[in-house]
Amino acid sequence: MYPLDINRIACIGAGFVGGPLGAVIASKCSSVQVTVVDKDPARIHAWNSESLPLHELQLAEIISDIREHAEKSTECVKSRLIFSTDIQTAVQKAQLIFLCIDTPTRTSGPGSGFAPDLGNLKRAIEAIARTATDDKILVAKSTVPSGTSQVIRMLFEQHCRPDVKCEVLSNPEFLSEGTAIHDLLYPNRVVIGSQQTVSGKDAARKLAGVYQAWVPPSRIIFTDSLSAELGKLAANAMLAQRVSNINTLGTICEATGARIESVSQICGLDPRIGPHMLKASLGWGGGCFQKDILSLVNATRKLGLDQIASYWESVVWMNEHHKLNFQKRLVSCMGGSIKGRSITVLGFAFKKGTSDTKNSPAISLIRGLLACQAQVIIYDPMVPAKQIITDLHLTPGELERTTISHSPYSACSGANAVVVATDWDNFLCELSRNDEAQPLNWEHILKVMQEPKFIFDGRNILDCDFIRKLGGRYVRVGSPSEWDQLPVASL
Structure with a gap:
């Protein structure tokens, strides 16, 4: 005491x-x-x-x-x-x-x-x-x-x-x-x-x-300052590494036909690994993971530990690669070109429960879609339009092809594809939503969309069978779809 x-x-x-x-x-x-x-x-x-x-x-x-x-x-x-x-x-x-x-x-x-x-x-x-x-x-x-x-x-x-x-x-x-x-x-x-x-x-x-x-006193840890400072950086680096690990395995699943949910379950039930942070997504974001890993990289380089620095730096670059891979897969599924196509991005915050947009995967995704000459409509229930425009750093031409919507339904109206970029509870299908969340009417969304009606689930929160029953072409992270070009494995 x-x-x-x-x-x-x-x-x-x-x-x-x-x-x-x-x-x-x-x-x-x-x-x-x-x-x-x-x-x-x-x-x-x-x-x-x-x-x-x-x-x-x-x-x-x-x-x-x-x-x-x-x-x-x-x-x-x-x-x-x-x-x-x-x-x-x-x-x-x-x-x-x-x-x-x-x-x-x-x-x-x-x-x-x-x-x-x-x-x-x-x-x-x-x-x-x-x-x-x-x-x-x-x-x-x-x-x-x-x-x-x-x-x-x-x-x-x-x-x-x-x-x-x-x-x-x-x-x-x-x-x-x-x-x-x-x-x-x-x-x-x-x-x-x-x-x-x-x-x-x-x-x-x-x-x-x-x-x-x-x-409780049992949860208060006393140590020296050096260990406390390094422990914080290490914790965030290891969490980010864990997310990147499962995302790389998700990419392998997409290429082979395996399913990341099963792979995650197989790994997570091993008590030495555990189930936490094993959900595939379009990448991690926020103000901490990248900043803290890069700080750790800088510190190790100053100590002359270049190989260790490169090891941790690869966690950041792998996350960037994964975000780019998601964008490339979207373009591939839609026939190799999205020029002139209307694509709605649901969610701009880097995760649910916050309005923070630092390093949000949605930012690089939207920039990539605009670079491919798509028309992009963005909706987020918490992030102000001014913040979205500030984060995107749009050119005048890109700004003309970007719309910020205040309604998920108007955002999806006429869209050729919808990307779920943030795991807000109210984006869930009614069958799997949080009891306190007001669900989106995905039946209505699919009705007001235009063909080919792709739903790219960057957070794996939607019900696959439900979306496909409504006529949507559903693609999720870490699982193959009929629109992916799977390589033939050689022995």
């Missing part, structure tokens, strides 16, 4: 990590005041409104409950969760500061295309150090290369007052977009890395005291 000695916390960065983390701590630790700060006034305004800046299941309800409870309680409780742009006040009051700052891949300078850009993180550390008037515990939630905690400590000491000290902890986040709140409430592990000194371990216990308000 670890006592809760912390009662004032600041989260620097009000994005996907900082906002939900602050909300969950405030909801579970009634004696702790949490301030989430960000330099973007528009984002903070959104957090203080009814229209939150990100879509995560249960997030709005948690914040609403905190605010409702505050209205019925004392003035002290009213300030239990604050969203603000005032970093100076938040830092001065906080005993423990979570660093929830994005670390995207560098686009210029040394390590461009591989190394994480730590510029925003370093600027935040400098600002915190200059502002701090008493000792602080800094907790790095951001995904960073192994060794960054030591860099943070040195940077803080260079800019702080002589009488101010800090301990730096590595507490990587293991959140999946769409289920972030569930992941925070019911984590399978909470990793706390620290200096292996008396003061470092004491700081780690204080952070554990916060988590212990709702996390």
Whole structure:
């Protein structure tokens, strides 16, 4: 058991990590005041409104409950969760500061295309150090290369007052977009890395005291900072590798006539492998997998471990190859040319449950379809049209052949083919849908489509027999179709 000695916390960065983390701590630790700060006034305004800046299941309800409870309680409780742009006040009051700052891949300078850009993180550390008037515990939630905690400590000491000290902890986040709140409430592990000194371990216990308000002590892992930092990168690299593994096997299935669902089941029932992350798709996306693998590649190259770097880099290139293979298969099934054909893409977010579009497989797919001179209609229930246009970087000619629809039915009307690019529950057939999801009327969609009425299921979520019964030419990832040209195996 670890006592809760912390009662004032600041989260620097009000994005996907900082906002939900602050909300969950405030909801579970009634004696702790949490301030989430960000330099973007528009984002903070959104957090203080009814229209939150990100879509995560249960997030709005948690914040609403905190605010409702505050209205019925004392003035002290009213300030239990604050969203603000005032970093100076938040830092001065906080005993423990979570660093929830994005670390995207560098686009210029040394390590461009591989190394994480730590510029925003370093600027935040400098600002915190200059502002701090008493000792602080800094907790790095951001995904960073192994060794960054030591860099943070040195940077803080260079800019702080002589009488101010800090301990730096590595507490990587293991959140999946769409289920972030569930992941925070019911984590399978909470990793706390620290200096292996008396003061470092004491700081780690204080952070554990916060988590212990709702996390069983058996799930709190104490280690050194280097291992915690590398462990986060390794976890994402291995997850991405697992998805790429099953997708490569899916391509083999398409070429041989085998079925990826059976192959996945055969592999997944082996307890040494397990069933998770063995579902074939048109590729993985999101802001973490690629960024973290490339960071791992950069780190291993700097260590002179070039063969290991190439091994992990191949996971990224294999994912890109798989996305291209999906597009090529689509064109092949439709006769070798899609020029002038109308193709609807259902889904633009990289996965269901989130409006995040970073590295979404839909982006490269749509760009490829437009490069083949197709007419493309896009529908996503959560992603704004402005975001879609921004992500696609269209030329004027491509923009003329692109339509953003606000209805799945108008999007599919007149289409020669429909691609399911995101696994939203309401895209499911009525027979297999989630009870809470409003299903698409696929019978109506097939009626308003034009021949040849292809349905390319990039997420393997539709019922094959159901779609074909309605007259659709159904093609799914990892299984052959009658429109594929299968090679003849030779012995």
